[in-house]
Amino acid sequence: MPGAIVPGIMSMSLLSKLLTDLADSADVKLLDVIFRQTIPHNQILKLHGIITDKGDDDGEGRVEADLYLDTDEKGHHITAKAVFTLSNKP
Numbered sequence: 001m002p003g004a005i006v007p008g009i010m011s012m013s014l015l016s017k018l019l020t021d022l023a024d025s026a027d028v029k030l031l032d033v034i035f036r037q038t039i040p041h042n043q044i045l046k047l048h049g050i051i052t053d054k055g056d057d058d059g060e061g062r063v064e065a066d067l068y069l070d071t072d073e074k075g076h077h078i079t080a081k082a083v084f085t086l087s088n089k090p
Contacts, residue, residue, distance in 0.1 A: 004041035011039060015067050015080050018047045023086050027060075030083040037077045039069070046070045049082070061086040 012033050019026050039045070046069070053064040062085050069078040 001038070002040075006039040006041060008033075008035055011035075011069055011078050012080075014045070014047060015069060015078070015082070018049060018067060019065070019082055019084050025087045026084045027086075028082065028084045029062075031080060032082075033078060033080040035078055037074060039071065039077050043071045043073070046072075057085065 012031060015033065016028050016031055019028055047067070048070075049065045049067040051063060051065050055062045062083065065082045065084075067078075067080040067082055068076050069080075070076055
């Protein structure tokens with residue numbers, strides 16, 4: 001390797017933080033991650049996602065999303081599918 005890389009578990013934590021920053025009441029049920037490329041240290045990262053499905057499970061809003069972690073250099077380094085719930089209570 002030409003230099004240091006970001007550990008995979010740290011990349012996963014960034015993706016889960018994207019969800020919990022989106023909604024304070026988000027409860028992550030599933031985070032299925034595919035590591036496509038290593039992430040070099042000291043690179044600007046882009047986290048983004050798209051909602052693919054939503055529903056209602058026993059009074060909680062269920063949301064499914066596809067998430068991506070990219071750098072400017074080489075497309076998607078990490079792709080993930082997330083399922084999380086949002087409380088319907090005020």
